[in-house]
Amino acid sequence: xxxxxxxxxxxxxxxxxxxxxxxxxxxxxxxxxxxxxxxxxxxxxxxxxxxxxxxxxxxxxxxxxxxxxxxxxxxxxxxxxxxxxxxxxxxxxxxxxxxxxxxxxxxxxxxxxxxxxxxxxxxxxxxxxxxxxxxxxxxxxxxxxxxxxxxxxxxxxxxxxxxxxxxxxxxxxxxxxxxxxxxxxxxxxxxxxxxxxxxxxxxxxxxxxxxxxxxxxxxxxxxxxxxxxxxxxxxxxxxxxxxxxxxxxxxxxxxxxxxxxxxxxxxxxxxxxxxxxxxxxxxxxxxxxxxxxxxxxxxxxxxxxxxxxxxxxxxxxxxx
Amino acid sequence: xxxxxxxxxxxxxxxxxxxxxxxxxxxxxxxxxxxxxxxxxxxxxxxxxxxxxxxxxxxxxxxxxxxxxxxxxxxxxxxxxxxxxxxxxxxxxxxxxxxxxxxxxxxxxxxxxxxxxxxxxxxxxxxxxxxxxxxxxxxxxxxxxxxxxxxxxxxxxxxxxxxxxxxxxxxxxxxxxxxxxxxxxxxxxxxxxxxxxxxxxxxxxxxxxxxxxxxxxxxxxxxxxxxxxxxxxxxxxxxxxxxxxxxxxxxxxxxxxxxxxxxxxxxxxxxxxxxxxxxxxxxxxxxxxxxxxxxxxxxxxxxxxxxxxxxxxxxxxxxx
Numbered sequence: 001x002x003x004x005x006x007x008x009x010x011x012x013x014x015x016x017x018x019x020x021x022x023x024x025x026x027x028x029x030x031x032x033x034x035x036x037x038x039x040x041x042x043x044x045x046x047x048x049x050x051x052x053x054x055x056x057x058x059x060x061x062x063x064x065x066x067x068x069x070x071x072x073x074x075x076x077x078x079x080x081x082x083x084x085x086x087x088x089x090x091x092x093x094x095x096x097x098x099x100x101x102x103x104x105x106x107x108x109x110x111x112x113x114x115x116x117x118x119x120x121x122x123x124x125x126x127x128x129x130x131x132x133x134x135x136x137x138x139x140x141x142x143x144x145x146x147x148x149x150x151x152x153x154x155x156x157x158x159x160x161x162x163x164x165x166x167x168x169x170x171x172x173x174x175x176x177x178x179x180x181x182x183x184x185x186x187x188x189x190x191x192x193x194x195x196x197x198x199x200x201x202x203x204x205x206x207x208x209x210x211x212x213x214x215x216x217x218x219x220x221x222x223x224x225x226x227x228x229x230x231x232x233x234x235x236x237x238x239x240x241x242x243x244x245x246x247x248x249x250x251x252x253x254x255x256x257x258x259x260x261x262x263x264x265x266x267x268x269x270x271x272x273x274x275x276x277x278x279x280x281x282x283x284x285x286x287x288x289x290x291x292x293x294x295x296x297x298x299x300x301x302x303x304x305x306x307x308x309x310x311x312x313x314x315x316x317x318x319x320x
Numbered sequence: 321x322x323x324x325x326x327x328x329x330x331x332x333x334x335x336x337x338x339x340x341x342x343x344x345x346x347x348x349x350x351x352x353x354x355x356x357x358x359x360x361x362x363x364x365x366x367x368x369x370x371x372x373x374x375x376x377x378x379x380x381x382x383x384x385x386x387x388x389x390x391x392x393x394x395x396x397x398x399x400x401x402x403x404x405x406x407x408x409x410x411x412x413x414x415x416x417x418x419x420x421x422x423x424x425x426x427x428x429x430x431x432x433x434x435x436x437x438x439x440x441x442x443x444x445x446x447x448x449x450x451x452x453x454x455x456x457x458x459x460x461x462x463x464x465x466x467x468x469x470x471x472x473x474x475x476x477x478x479x480x481x482x483x484x485x486x487x488x489x490x491x492x493x494x495x496x497x498x499x500x501x502x503x504x505x506x507x508x509x510x511x512x513x514x515x516x517x518x519x520x521x522x523x524x525x526x527x528x529x530x531x532x533x534x535x536x537x538x539x540x541x542x543x544x545x546x547x548x549x550x551x552x553x554x555x556x557x558x559x560x561x562x563x564x565x566x567x568x569x570x571x572x573x574x575x576x577x578x579x580x581x582x583x584x585x586x587x588x589x590x591x592x593x594x595x596x597x598x599x600x601x602x603x604x605x606x607x608x609x610x611x612x613x614x615x616x617x618x619x620x621x622x623x624x625x626x627x628x629x630x631x632x633x634x635x636x637x638x639x640x
Contacts, residue, residue, distance in 0.1 A: 135479045149577070151478070156471045158579025159455045160615060163471070165576040168609045170569070173492075180609055249490070256485040257469070257577055259478025289488045289500055295480060 003069060008062055010055055010071035010109070011314025013119070014038060014078075016090035021051055023058050023068070024314040028127030030307050032058045044093045044102070052106040059107070070110040070320020073099060074119030074313040079161040083113045110320030116140065116309070117164065118155055120266050120301070121148025123312030128302040129264060136262045137254055138301075139166065141247075141269035144179075145187035151258050167191070171250050190247045192222040192268055198239045199225045210235035222269065229275050240275040247276070248283020255284075255292045262297035266308070270300055323389060323429075328382055330375055330391035330429070331634025333439070334358060334398075336410035341371055343378050343388070344634040348447030350627050352378045364413045364422070372426040379427070390430040390640020393419060394439030394633040399481040403433045430640030436460065436629070437484065438475055440586050440621070441468025443632030448622040449584060456582045457574055458621075459486065461567075461589035464499075465507035471578050487511070491570050510567045512588055515542040518559045530555035542589060549595050560595040567596070568603020575604075575612045582617035586628070590620055 008031065012021040015038060022033030034054050041047035059068055076088040083100025085091065104111040114122070121138035124130040130138075130150070138148040145167030149156045156163045167187035168180055175184025176197065188194050199212055199220050211228040212220060212235060228236035251263055269276060281298055288296075303311050328351065332341040335358060342353030354374050361367035379388055396408040403420025405411065420433040434442070441458035444450040450458075454473040460466040465487030469476045476483045487507035488500055495504025496517065508514050519532055519540050531548040532540060532555065548556035571583055589596060601618055608616075623631050 133479075135476075135483075151471055151476045151483070152474050154472050154474075156455075156578055158471070159453075159581035160579055160612075162611050163455075163577065163579035165579075165609055165611060168576050169573045170607070173569070182607070182609070249493075253489045254577075256488050257483065257574075258476055259480055259483035259485075261479035287490070287502070289485055289502070291482050291485060292480075 003066060006067050006069040008068050009314045009317030009320075010059065010068055010107075011310050011312075011317060012051060012055075012071070012073045012103070013116075013309035013313045014073065014075035014091065015309070016076070019047075019051060020310050021055055022310055022314070023062050024311060024317075028303075028311055030310060031062055033307075033310060034058070039092055042092050044097055047093075048099075048102045048106055052103060055107060059109075065107075065109055068109055068317075070112065070317040071103065071107065072119065072122070072313045072316025072319075073103065073111060073113045074116050074309065074316070075099065075113065076115065078113045078115045080112065080114045080118070080155075080157045081161040083111070085113070112316040112320055114155075114157075114316055115146070116312070117146030118148040118157070119312035119316060120146075120303075120308070121150055121155060121264075121312075122315035123303050123308065124264055124266075124301060125150060126315040126318060127311050129299050130262065133261050135258060136260045136264055137166075137258065138264050138266060139251075140267040141191060141265060142267035143192050145191050149258060151260075166250070166254060169250060169253070171246055186246070186250050190243055190250070190269070195222040195225050195239060195243055195269065196220050198242055199236065202235055202239055202242075206235060208235055212236060222272075226272050226275065229272075237275065240272060241279045244276050244279030245283045248280045248285075249287050251280070251284050251298070252287035252289070255296050256289055259292060260296060262299050264299045264301055266301035266303070323386060326387050326389040328388050329634045329637030329640075330379065330388055330427075331630050331632075331637060332371060332375075332391070332393045332423070333436075333629035333633045334393065334395035334411065335629070336396070339367075339371060340630050341375055342630050342634070343382050344631060344637075348623075348631055350630060351382055353627075353630060354378070359412055362412050364417055367413075368419075368422045368426055372423060375427060379429075385427075385429055388429050388637075390432065390637040391423065391427065392439065392442070392633045392636025392640075393423065393431060393433045394436050394629065394636070395419065395433065396436065398433045398435045400432065400434045400438070400475075400477045401481040403431070405433070432636040432640055434475075434477075434636055435466070436632070437466030438468040438477070439632035439636060440466075440623075440628070441470055441475060441584075441632075442635035443623050443628065444584055444586075444621060445470060446635040446638060447631050449619050450582065453581050455578060456580045456584055457486075457578065458584050458586060459571075460587040461511060461585060462587035463513055464511050469578060471580075486570070486574060489570060489573070491566055506566070506570050510563055510570070510589070512542040515545050515559060515563055515589065516540050518562055519545045519556065522555055522559055522562075526555060528555055532556060542592075546592050546595070549592075557595065560592060561599045564596045564599030564601075565603045568600045568605075569607050571600070571604050571618070572607035572609070575616050576609055579612060580616060582619050584619045584621055586621035586623070
């Protein structure tokens with residue numbers, strides 16, 4: 001069989017805690033998967049040998065290398081063009097690691113690498129709600145905010161492989177300090193940490209009663225705010241209104257960039273549901289340029305289960 | 321000769337005042353050109369017959385239809401996907417005009433249509449400073465602010481053909497009123513009109529001497545501000561510092577979107593030179609995310625002559 005007609009792809013999702021890998025079919029069925037603790041492997045050679053060894057076993061199980069079109073890897077700061085990860089703060093390997101070529105040599109199948117948000121966008125396009133779409137933006141609302149932008153049916157990697165840092169677009173000049181060293185980035189407001197920080201601000205500035213006042217200020221999480229808002233806590237609901245409003249303002253500007261068919265939301269904060277999405281939709285509608293009004297779908301990822309990251313990584317394998 | 325190997329393209333640049341059309345070679349040499357007054361032709365059929373008639377004559381002159389690969393048209397609100405212009409306020413034809421197909425039928429060569437800023441980007445990519453680039457953003461700083469975005473070597477038209485309205489990204493929440501009905505759009509600050517408005521604001525708010533105080537407030541133009549700044553007028557220079565600073569903030573955010581190799585500036589305001597570019601460069605450097613620092617070229621269009629618009633329109637003909 002020609003490899004270009006092979007029915008499966010392999011994928012590796014590398015996180016700071018776990019590395020999940022497996023084999024996926026064209027429909028997005030995970031045929032087999034396994035995982036290792038990333039931090040156990042301080043030496044990159046041990047890591048590649050271990051993961052590749054277990055993947056080789058899986059590949060044999062599904063019928064051998066000729067059944068596998070290619071492999072995709074997603075990792076923090078993964079660069080699509082070079083196939084390297086560079087100085088990823090929460091991975092055990094320092095400096096520049098040629099991850100794609102290490103796995104390609106060991107496994108003998110084509111390997112592509114990208115970062116988490118771009119992999120999520122690819123996963124959505126191949127297996128999820130963006131199937132058949134040529135223009136959409138993926139926003140991952142987790143601890144931080146990441147993004148993957150698809151235009152003309154292709155991911156935009158930009159001149160250096162680092163396009164799509166929409167979490168670091170400035171939404172408030174001289175706003176909250178960001179980990180990037182600047183102020184007012186989208187992710188300082190519309191991430192899980194942003195929601196917790198907004199709750200802290202509101203609790204200090206306002207005097208109204210709130211369930212959140214029973215929690216030590218420093219230990220409040222976005223989950224606490226969500227639980228309180230679900231119980232009808234007005235201050236907690238106001239936190240989501242504030243967050244949704246800023247997110248909507250940002251999304252309205254993003255729409256003016258690529259006029260996407262949809263903006264698709266992924267990540268922990270998406271669990272807040274209408275608490276976040278209702279004010280966000282209202283804010284998009286209020287802030288978007290008339291040219292785009294009512295056109296752009298605002299969707300939640302359909303790959304929300306435990307397999308989402310693995311599916312995203314594997315999606316890149318079809319390109320190979 | 322196969323049309324795909326034909327050495328020339330035709331182009332039509334439709335403006336509210338003039339329509340310029342002609343034949344262009346692969347090197348960007350304008351072999352012949354002509355123009356008509358757009359407003360003379362209230363009837364679209366008369367307009368197409370006149371322009372197409374003169375173009376047919378030009379096409380015969382260069383060796384006939386088989387020597388012409390295709391034709392590009394640029395017009396306000398031109399939609400690439402449909403080939404229509406829709407309700408363009410400063411053109412004499414109301415409603416939806418299927419301009420590309422009207423010319424295609426009359427001339428018998430393939431025709432593509434787009435808007436001014438996208439045509440400028442195509443022109444720059446085929447004949448200008450963006451030659452060989454796969455990722456760049458074109459910003460046209462004229463009466464308003466337009467943009468064309470190229471990623472992966474392709475123009476981004478988006479889901480509806482209207483991508484790239486970067487003049488309407490919000491740079492100041494609740495800022496200056498914009499013609500689009502919203503507030504704080506980039507073009508209310510960083511266009512020719514924006515510069516004149518900033519000068520008016522500064523003259524009212526400040527008491528310092530200025531050459532601009534000899535001009536009636538309502539009739540100040542960006543050219544007046546430029547002339548004053550060139551003569552060393554401090555208030556006029558402060559207007560360009562203010563404009564360049566906001567433009568740089570916006571460009572820094574645009575870079576986080578597509579990580580372009582270059583941002584290319586075009587249009588009347590570009591004549592301000594370092595008065596605008598020095599504060600703009602400083603502002604980009606100060607505001608851009610560390611990932612992109614020092615990477616993006618900030619360039620001036622190389623198609624600044626009278627032929628620029630025609631070259632931009634014709635560039636689309638190579639796609640046909």
